[in-house]
Amino acid sequence: MTRRLRMGVPLCALAVAAIAAGCGSSSSSSKASSSSGASSSAGSSGSSGKTYHVVYIPGLTGNPFYSTVACGAKSVAPQMHVKFSVQGAPTFAVNAQTPVVNAVTATHPDAIMISNDDPKGMIPPLLQAQRAGIKIVNIDGDLAEKSVGVTNIQSDNAYGGQLAGQAMGKLIGGKGTVAIIDNDPGFPISEARVAGFMQAMKQYPGVKVLGVQYSHNETSNAASIVSSTAAAHPDFAGVYTVETNNTEGAITGARDAHVVGKLKIVGYDTSDPIVKGIQDGTVSADIVQYPYGEGQVGLQSAVKAIQGQSVPREQTQPFVVATKANVNTANVQRFIYKTSC
């Protein structure tokens, strides 16, 4: 009797934990829906008054770029009568993203905004969603099959890579050794950024570009790549860091190897430490995308598609090259990523 009772307590605790987790979400989502509900009732004379449900699925959770996309979408959600939420997996991989898409599809939202982890591998689950009547909006990563999804919104990564290459060539005066640090092999977006960079470097035959080194998205790995390259190459003039963590790592690595100022760091994407690095000159140039705008346009496109209006299949967003000279101007600040909203 007492034994059964003792068994029962943790079992209940388990059930309570599961329910509590559910409640935690429903309270936050009900808050979102009540606010959008209020605005929809206020604006019901203007539009149909129906609240749409849109879910954004980032490439992975906890990434400043994707968080900024979510913030951009969230900023326009109330005025568009949208109940907006975010669901994602902690790793950037097709087999991590697929179960998330499947589960979101089961909840039958009106639209899914998604930053695809693979152009081909994500087709089957999204096709399933599209067949269930859900509108698909691709953000920063299109599918190989253009019939899936009403639009793709992204910046031209190869062009961004070219801008980085041009900046690097000018900064180092066309000579010296240049290293490239990427997260992991196999991702089309990163590959386009590297290919664009290589293209631009062809105009600088005096520059020796080392092969791409991989940090596996670890700041500490990027730091040790920079410090060991500095030790091996006395003419180490510049490093192109293809993603956020690599730029942050390069700042530390340059400091460790005592080459701050001498080594030119050209980064891609921003974060708070990178903005600080640009301001104090540690980071010479940084390619900043406009994810906030991608999120806004993404949600607007989703609502248009739900209402049956046409949306252009390809939509691009601008870039800005941030340097110490322009980082504090309003034009560049508009692009800087906002991770909390």
Place this chain on the structure above:
Amino acid sequence: MSTTRGSAPGAVTEDVSRTTAGLLREEAEQARRTLLKRALTSSPAYMFGVLLVLVIVFSILSPSAFPTTSNARNVVLNASPLLVMAVAMTYVMIAGGFDLSIGSVLVFANVIAAKVMGWMGTDDALTVVVGLLAALAAGGVWGTFNGLCITKLRVPPLITTLGTLGAALGVADLISGGNDVRTVPLTLINLGSAEPLGVSWIVWVALVVLVVGGLVLHMTRFGRHTYVIGSNPEAARRAGINVDRHVLGLYTLSGVAAGLAGMLSLTQFATTTIAGHTTDVISVIEGVALGGTSMFGGSGLMVGTLIGIFIPATLTNGFIIQNVQPFWQQVATGFILIGAVYLDQLKRRSRERA
């Protein structure tokens, strides 16, 4: 002890045999009763209870989205490659070992199969069969390498498979140039989207592996030897079991299973998934451990592994449907897993007292 028994006088022997017969009868009856009781109070039964609670709770919270056939089908499909690896891991862990390399071996087999099918350039059933054999062989090679290092070189399993965890992924990157291979024959893609009797081939393959794995573990000498080696390798050796050969076989099996999972993953996603399997081994070991297989070897049931794999899979799916904030999902999943195993420990302690 043995000398006392051997020198027992005749009169006493008769007495002993009479009581022994009585005891045996009583024992047999008790065994029948306790067998049912033990089955009901076993770890798998208890974990099944936990799984059932989760399913019921999520069904009540979102009745239109969670308890649907399409949702269940997706959860089962996504867990299938993990289940295949977990079946082999159950053997390895029952024998007191570990295999950390499976995620990387999966990727290696993934790349080899895709490359072989690409080189063939054909697009028919034969291409797929050759691709499958290549995947199994690729996995088997790493498994055998693990087994040889562990049995012949006496390098501990944790270190050996930690080494091949890095090496197998590195070789896969070398072969593929680090880029995912997407030249998958259409025959394979069609196979992936076909659903005989309502579920994908991938699920059927996983089911066959589970059933065969379970039968061999619980009904054959091979399975019994696995338990004996796990509870006491020295005793197994003295009992005449070729422990090294058996352990080598188990690691090879684990490699082959990872190879098969690699082929299943290729079938499902139509691309190699080089970056996507770094946490597979954690999910697999978690599933096997949740199912009641001892972390120190010697005990475990295949049905437990089946249930253990589906507890985290159900949690993840249910949380997303409930729209739980993603970071909270990780926190909640972690604590629920600890809670579930704590329950099991309580049960075990009370069972041992009784």
